[in-house]
Amino acid sequence: MKINDKDKYKLQSRFGQYGGQYVPETLMNALIELEEEYIKAINDEKFKKDYLYYLKEYSGRPTSLYYAENLTKKLGGGKIYLKREDLNHTGAHKINNVVGQVLLARRMGKKRIIAETGAGQHGVATATICAMFGLKCEVFMGEEDVKRQALNVFKMELLGAKVIPVTSGTKTLKDATNEAIRDWVANVDETYYVIGSVVGPHPYPTMVRDFQRIIGDEAKVQILEKEGRLPDYLVACVGGGSNAMGLFYPFIEDKEVKIIGVEAAGEGVETEKHAASFTKGSLGIIHGMMTYLLQDDYGQILPAHSVSAGLDYPGIGPEHAYLHDTGRVQYVSVTDDEAIEAFQLLSQIEGIIPALESSHALAYVEKFAPTTRKEDIIIVNLSGRGDKDVEQVAEILGGRRHEK
């Protein structure tokens, strides 16, 4: 954490030129208050203790760093380790951040929690933690996603949350986020907005990264225990980019570790149906932050597309934009089809059904692992489990079989 000399309750609001606070004036004092409370919280032993307590006892951390021996042999290159974020309670890394932010909301005395969700993973994680703490929870979800993810909608409702279908714009994650921000503007006094990724206005990208860095912190300890040295490669999928930031951040200063972020190329970056903010995006502002995003020549934000709802986002976290420009992280993309292949491969040879999001990272590993040396070490972030995607993949594959 970097603290400006002149003010100990201020963090850097930008990563290079990216980030910032492009929000209506009504929210500015709320963001300033959030930043101050956040800094106080992370310097408070009790807060840290509580955060780690719930991650351990409630979510089941630390998650294992599993040597995927069959996948390694199959690909014939370096040793592949999977950071098993899928083993968290609620099935993905999202809960790390939610535990941190809801503890912060409690500290601030907020009684009402709102969140946005795309596929529903962040919504379910937020509803879960709110159920445990007895907080009122409302989740904004695009009407399209409500239809596509009926099971997660039911889960959130079962957990006592109210799911609010969003009918504006593209009716997906982008617009659910707009609507959550609008709600926050109207109810800023009593409401805490739990953003689900390393996106949004400062201090969210920094805060969410810090709550997710436990992934990389654990992985570092674990790989040193198992191999006695740092890995050669880290690979993670990137939508907004929180699982990737979580894994990457503790390794940023370890220059010998090569870091790769994998974007969703959808039906191909040469088509209009993709979510490749770096490959096809340009500088702009979305959800209060300056970053790379998909937009037309007049700055209208374009709909993103990916088979994976969690990567279906037209922007990317500002710290990723910075790491992209400095060259510290290399960003690549894989298509829907490649991700679906990887989804099946891992299920078949390791008995682990990965989330479609994580399958993007795995698909890239399938491509590049064969070019690495046998003594190389690769850590892949298995950010979530694929149970939520089984029905969708069955439909896609069933359709294909039918075509044949």
Place this chain on the structure above:
Amino acid sequence: MKSKITTNFEKLKGENKKALIVYITAGDPTLEKTEELIYTMEEAGADIIELGIPYSDPLADGPVIQRAAQRALENNINIDDIFEMIRRVRKRTKIPMAFLLYYNSILRYGMDKFIMRCDETEMDGLIIADLPLEERKDFKDALKSHAIDLIPLVAPTSNERVKSIVEDASGFIYCVSSLGVTGMRSSFSENLGEFLESIAGYTSVPRAIGFGISSPEAIRELKDLAEGLIVGSAIIKKIEEGLEDGSSVEKVRKFVGELKDAISN
């Protein structure tokens, strides 16, 4: 150099009058109608016109203005088309006009090119919904030596920020009536007067109240609190109501006339 917004406020002050500021979204339902609406609203008594640049992700706007933006974008309206329309408008009227827009529209178009086109079309002010104090420096610098006001927004939550926000403001101060996004409200906080007064403690630039003012009654209730009042969503509603039978312009003419009566008497 003073903008036409400033000189207009000075003139109204001399006559002991308040400014009626009206908002429409450019291109809703078409750019031709927008042009017609500008003339009509001026004739009906509007003192200043705010023109929204339609945006895909208007996170400070409520459902009414969101729909207006969507209708405009369905016609594939872009900023170049809007400047062309204003060029035509300027042959007929010099009424003070300000854009209400989101910063990404300017950023993507190019800051300097955007300012140049505002100069060319004699636009007088800019209200940028998502460019708070902390982020406005670059743009403010680029605006220097242009007679274009960067009109700041002040919210009921601004508290100790008010002073820095209004410090070097020109044109007017956009005073957000209450929490929330744009759209009609049935009542206003009792603290609104106090809020407006506190702003006057830091600046002599005129204050205009916006967000939620939807009727002649609301105008009468609030007009003594500020130098100007802004009506947006309620006008868009009139446009919507006239979409089917093509009576939008006439409905807006009548409504703005009623607002003018309320603010004058």
